[in-house]
Amino acid sequence: MLKKRKETMNTIEINNHKMNNEVYQLRRRVIDILYQAKDFEINLPRINVRIGNPTEKYKNVLGVGGNKNIWITEKAINKGYQYLLHVVLHELCHAVYNLPHNEKCKLMSSKLGEPCGITQAWKIFKKYSQKNN
Numbered sequence: 162m163l164k165k166r167k168e169t170m171n172t173i174e175i176n177n178h179k180m181n182n183e184v185y186q187l188r189r190r191v192i193d194i195l196y197q198a199k200d201f202e203i204n205l206p207r208i209n210v211r212i213g214n215p216t217e218k219y220k221n222v223l224g225v226g227g228n229k230n231i232w233i234t235e236k237a238i239n240k241g242y243q244y245l246l247h248v249v250l251h252e253l254c255h256a257v258y259n260l261p262h263n264e265k266c267k268l269m270s271s272k273l274g275e276p277c278g279i280t281q282a283w284k285i286f287k288k289y290s291q292k293n294n
C-alpha cells in the first residue's frame with residue numbers, strides 16, 4: 162500500500178527524480194526545513210517530498226504542493242537557502258493548509274520575484290499554521 166502511494170505521487174508539472182545519493186542529498190535540504198518548522202513549534206503532518214525537474218510544458222515551475230505532498234525542483238534547491246525556504250513554505254501552505262494563492266501575501270503570491278526574507282517567511286508561515294490548527 163505504501164508502494165502504491167509512492168507510485169501515484171506524480172504531478173504533470175514536475176518529473177520526479179529517481180532516488181539516488183545525489184537526489185537524497187537534495188531532498189535532505191528540503192527535509193531540513195521541515196525539521197526547522199518543528200523547532201519553531203509548528204506542527205506538521207507527515208509530508209511526502211519529491212525532487213525533480215519541471216516538465217517541458219511547465220518550464221518555470223519551482224515547486225508544487227497539495228494533499229500533503231510537495232515537489233521541489235532542483236533549480237529551487239540550487240538557488241540557496243532563502244529562495245528554497247520561500248518555495249518550500251509556499252508549497253507547504255498549499256499542501257498542508259490548502260491555501261490558494263494570494264497576491265497580497267508575499268509568501269503566497271503566485272509570482273516569486275524576490276523571495277521573502279528568512280525571518281519574514283517563517284513569520285508568515287507561522288501565522289498561517291496558527292490560523293489553520
Ligand SMILES: [Zn+2]
Nearest residue numbers: 251255262271
Ligand atoms: Zn503556489
